[in-house]
Amino acid sequence: MRTLKSQEVYIPLKDAIMQSGVVLPDDILLGIEKAKREEEDGPALSVLKHITDNLSIAGKKHIPLCQDTGMVILFVSIGQELIIEGDPLEKVLYRAVEDAYEKGLFRKSVVEDPLKDRKNSGNNLPPVIYYDFLPGDRLIIKGLLKGFGSENCSRVFMLKPTDGREKVIESVVSAVRDAGGAPCPPVVLGIGIGGTMDYAAKLSKKALLRKLDQHHPDPYYSDLEKEILDQVNATGIGSGGVGGKTSALGVKIEKFPTHIAGLPVAVSVNCWADRRLEISL
The missing domain is CATH 3.30.1330 (60s Ribosomal Protein L30; Chain: A;)
Structure with a gap:
């Protein structure tokens, strides 16, 4: 069995959420550049140029790349030989989301009730979380900031x-x-x-x-x-x-x-x- 402290989960997850709201993955950046090269001069090419200009500004100023900073979706794969010591895992996940959105100055976009009064939760909680289990002692968390x-x-x-x-x-x-x-x-x-x-x-x-x-x-x-x-x-x-x-x-x-x-x-x-x-x- 392997032990992982809850703080060892919280810090990298918070940082990853903040990073993903500001900088796109390399493959997406390459895909956008490929689209620019293949597009003819006109409105669509202008749109793509504005997208890359926007991404450059977001990266340099470390600000969200879109005003819709999304609802967080997490896929959490837990090794069957892993023990997480400290706070319960779900509490850690919630705290990482809340603190990332607060520190990153990300817009809070989640409402507490989908129909009745649609009051904003004020912290972008809760995330949507899917859990599964893996052999071994690793913890893998993948996610999306879904606009x-x-x-x-x-x-x-x-x-x-x-x-x-x-x-x-x-x-x-x-x-x-x-x-x-x-x-x-x-x-x-x-x-x-x-x-x-x-x-x-x-x-x-x-x-x-x-x-x-x-x-x-x-x-x-x-x-x-x-x-x-x-x-x-x-x-x-x-x-x-x-x-x-x-x-x-x-x-x-x-x-x-x-x-x-x-x-x-x-x-x-x-x-x-x-x-x-x-x-x-």
């Missing part, structure tokens, strides 16, 4: 088993086409296929944790990712929704076994501000 301009464009499709691959592609493309410029394209798409309605949605968020160059290990799904990306970019929605060659930077798929009578497909839409974080302890 809601794009989240509001996410969809779930309960397809028939006979609908097959083409209907999956058609459904994803229709979600992007219906969204238009609302999710601040170029977007990153996380797609969950299989399980149940709720589990497909979880898979679609998990897919967003992968880097743009991390393709699905199964060639069938890797090819499907590429085909969906090509068809989404063929819509011509373009950066900022003003028309152009790049409507999406990447497409990532996660799959799971499902019932003989169903084919759940969930699409999580993320804007170009693909704010991922990861710590491994």
